[in-house]
Amino acid sequence: MIEGVREKVRELSEEIVSLCRDLVRINTVNPYSGDPEPGGELEGQRFLEPILRDLGAETRTFQPPEGIYSKMGVLGPEDRVFKDRPNLVGVWDFGEGPTLVINGHMDTVAVSGMTVPPFSAEVRDGKIWGRGTSDCKGGLTVGLMAVRAVLESGIKLRGRIVYESVVDEESNGSGAGTLACIYEGYKGDEAIVVDGNDLAITTGCGGCLTADLEVEGREAHSASGLGVSAIEKALVVKRGIDAFSEERRKEHPDAVVNLGIFRSGVHPAVVPGRAYLSLNIVYKVEEAEEAEKKGFGWGGRPIMRKFEELVRRAEAEDPWLAEHPSSITWVKDLLPYRTDPEEPLVRGLADAFGEVLGREPVVREIPAWGDAAYLARLGGMPTVMFGPGKGDKCHAPDEYVEIEDLLTATEVLAVYIARRLST
Template structure:
């Protein structure tokens, strides 16, 4: 293992250069994937890397609306209505001497750069300064994706034969809700263990929250504000509903506990209603996200949320006759990995061997593709990758070079320990 770590340090400039080239590929999603995405730029580059490393299988897997529809019907997962032109996942396999396998999942898409003038450097320049590599997607999550590929190269560079099959899934449309990994799982991609390479800042994520995005709409009667008593204010009715949902959230706070995750919660992020201060509004809506824990289900959350809204309506003379409208427009299930599973111990041992300390095991309030590989592909799954959450979706996004190199060491150690 010592010789492997020395070899990785000796080749670090080469490994960093591969990441720089991927960051220089503009792969951003357009309107969270609804308007399409430019992932092909990155996938074409990754194909050349896979070919150079001698992958036995390289496969393009186009994203389609039919698969997303089927996934929504079966698993309450998937985000419909996206433009999939020239958007495809790219899979590579590197066979080894043994039968065990491990898959590394990473999304090649990024958020848009926004106003380039706000950046210290060209957001697609791949500039390195003071030990940090700057660029859109450098942290979220091209560093993790490339680190998994470079782990294979690191073993080759050290003259170490793979003890099992290593698979790489470079997926699209994660920033649009995770459609790429959903397509991969629906099409049967899997392995004996999966690592989702999202940034975790030297922590190992073994659970994350699920989420449901709701929209609630109320109607009223519009009149001049001077005749307020003859109208019905739809905003006032929404405020009543918001208070009812706060009571539901408080009840959940007292009911649900998890060793790695916060309690379930709801956040009202958008409120729309009214035309002028002089008019009683006849329409109002809120859009909100409810985060919920493993052990709770999508059906349960939707039922309890809807019941809270309708119970509030039952207590209001107007809403009793003019029922609020509740709809769901995006979902993602929670994720949890059994900490007693052998894969967890192997990861902890590999981390210790690679960088000489213990890895903290934590949960994440934000969801990611881990849920897909655990819940749909039914693979033992953990989330670990280089970078800090604070850098995700940020102006002047960067990843620390040392975190990236350390991830290569950890992944390479994990491949050896898990597959043998």
């Protein structure tokens, strides 16, 4: 039975590569990426839907509803627009039995500054090159083609497969597409997120807070002597950020604080009147657990409080900022998660990996966040991330996926599906 599934994957190898390349050729850059010509996810979903239908899936498209973050009790970016940005879900129902959710995202980050043609899907040196190859169109390909291989192998199945191609994972998207799937009732007994890297089985991820700060100065001609430089005052605020970062580094060395944007000024002859800073704060599962025990709920609220305390302490030492403190806006709190490595899902996927590759897989947690956290925490499903992406090439200017990894991940996932859902 299993050998037939593996042989089917090998038969489909050229079509696996072709599907990935077809997806990469479609511009599905997230509209909030900052790219001058984002394509959005719609055309990618339109391309995939007939393929799902041809394989016998019942398909549905739907946009995340307005206010999806608040509806799901999650802190996420406000005023996100989802018009013409549908999720695509395909369901195969084989009768009584377990439900397996396979989830991946259609949107990509921006293509500006890439050193390879972003939509060429060029095949060279055993790799497919272009935006989304590793994050996450290679994964979407793996999920779909693994299902196809199992279906075409002829084995009798039970339960259900739910295939989700979701929107708005990237670019501060905060997982709106996956949240909408959970909100619409798409849940299962377990979930595999194909937005995985390096063929590792990822059983957890860190949380991530994003804060935006605006610092007020007084704009004036530089020769007037009347201005108060927002840049200089922002540097005072940054001392508070640095104090917070140093405290975090001592307590949690792997929990990164990254000041990613520092913007101010319009002209050398004008004293800048405003400065804008934006940063990410990574935090660990253990911190969310501790927050929950203390009544803050699962997430990063105590970290937010500490950040504000140290920034205000730095501002209090400056007469201008004592009267004109910065505004701090918390944009998002992406929840961390952890699945027990002894869960049958993890052990079963590891067994499938061993059968295909003849060795034990890497089983790990990662600091970076992914949609898997919502499936686990809010969907109540044991969840792992597993896919063909190259961890150091996601979002990179020379993004690619190894064809061998693409085929291997498809074979591993197909073996797992066959074992899990066969009668």
